[in-house]
Amino acid sequence: MRIGIIGAGNMSEAMMAAWLRNQVVKPDEIMLADVREDRLTDLRQRYGVGVTTRNHEAVPSTDVLMLGVKPQQLAEMLDALQVAVAPRCLVLSIAAGKRLEWLEERLPAARLVRVMPNIACRTGVAMSAYCAGTRATVADRSTARMLLEKFGRAMEVPETLMDAVTAVSGSGPAFFARMIQAMVSAAAAEGLTPDQAQVLAAQTMQGTASLLLDGAMSPRELIDAVSSARGVTMAGLQVMDRRRFDEIVGELLTVSIQRSRELAEG
Ligand SMILES: NC(=O)c1ccc[n+]([C@@H]2O[C@H](COP(=O)([O-])OP(=O)(O)OC[C@H]3O[C@@H](n4cnc5c(N)ncnc54)[C@H](OP(=O)(O)O)[C@@H]3O)[C@@H](O)[C@H]2O)c1
Known part of the structure; x- marks a missing residue:
């Protein structure tokens, strides 16, 4: 499989590295295009992939073309692309908020995901x-x-759910990290070093996720399994209720989804 990538930033590198690590592609089957020459030189040296500052060179003969530039850079980049994207090529767009209809209008022959x-x-x-x-x-x-x-x-969803997905799993890592940051700060007052507190909190978040993901427990069952009446966990949960934790989370999702919609509408 040949993969062309336009926009060789953080996300593109992480995705490409996984494909190379898992031998989906060999380095000489990847062509990376970006406006930053220093970035391309660095990526070529570290991964042995093909690189170019001319975007159109990433398009011909690729089986998959990934669009990895920022959403606000996408229209200009597509307008300036000097070659048509052939129907034989599958195009993956990772640009937040850019809808399929918008993309299909600008890439009239392309098959898009x-x-x-x-x-x-x-x-x-x-x-x-x-x-x-x-x-x-x-x-x-x-x-x-x-x-x-x-x-x-990976989960396939109807496009109408993509703004909610963007808030929950696209931005979600920042929301969970914010919770850990608060725990680390509060734990420092009790004598834990930031390193100790971060490992304690992050490993606990990973353990919680693994319990929920293996389907053994729902969040409610997990909460019940950890808390007992008048116990330590219950004391903390009561603060979450009193300070209306659900309302904070509800509002942050509503506002993030709204922002995602606004960005999609340009
Ligand atoms: N970061 C996340 O957590 C996350 C999560 C989900 C989706 N995404 C999506 O992933 C995409 C990439 O995000 P990122 O964080 O990886 O961005 P990034 O690091 O800024 O990467 C974008 C790269 O594209 C380059 N570029 C700009 N205009 C170009 C053009 N016309 N032709 C070729 N290259 C060009 C940029 O160069 P300059 O720096 O010089 O502009 C930069 O090297 C975005 O659309 C974002 O919505 C990101």
Whole structure:
């Protein structure tokens, strides 16, 4: 499989590294295009992949073309692309908020899949959601899923849910990290070093996630299993209730989803 990538930033590197690590592609089957020459030189040296500052050189003869520039850079980049993207090529867009209709208008022949990955693709435990465009085939959906599962879990959703997905799993790592940051600060007052507190909190978050993901417990069952009447956990949970934790989380999701919609509408 040959993969062309336009926009060789943080996400593109993490995704490409996973594909190389998992031998989905060999280095000489990847062509990276970016405006930053220093960045390309660095990536070529570290991964042995092909690089170019001319975006159109990443397009011909690729089986999959990934659009990895920022959403606000995408229109200009596509307008300036000097070659048509052939129908034989599957295009993956990871640009937050850019809808399939918008993409299909600008790439009239391309088969498109829109993807919302998250930053954990760096460590192979990402959550990615995707939705397919009108020209995408069943095989395209399978190819997209296979590529996404090389760095974590993948879930196909209707495009109408992509703003909610963006808030929950795209921005989610920042929300969970904010919780850990608060725990680390509070634990410092009790004598734990930031390193100790971070390991305690992050490993606990990972353990919680593994219990929920293996399907053995729902969040409610997990909470009940850890807390007992008048116990330590219950004392903390009562603070969450009193300070209306659910309302804070509800509001942060509503506001994030709204922002994602605003960005999509330009
Ligand atoms: N970061 C996340 O957690 C996350 C999560 C989900 C989805 N995404 C999506 O992933 C995409 C990439 O995000 P990122 O954080 O990886 O961004 P990034 O690190 O800024 O990477 C984008 C790269 O594209 C380059 N570029 C800009 N204009 C270009 C052009 N016309 N042609 C070729 N290259 C160009 C940029 O160069 P300059 O720096 O010089 O502009 C930069 O090297 C975004 O669309 C974002 O919505 C990100």
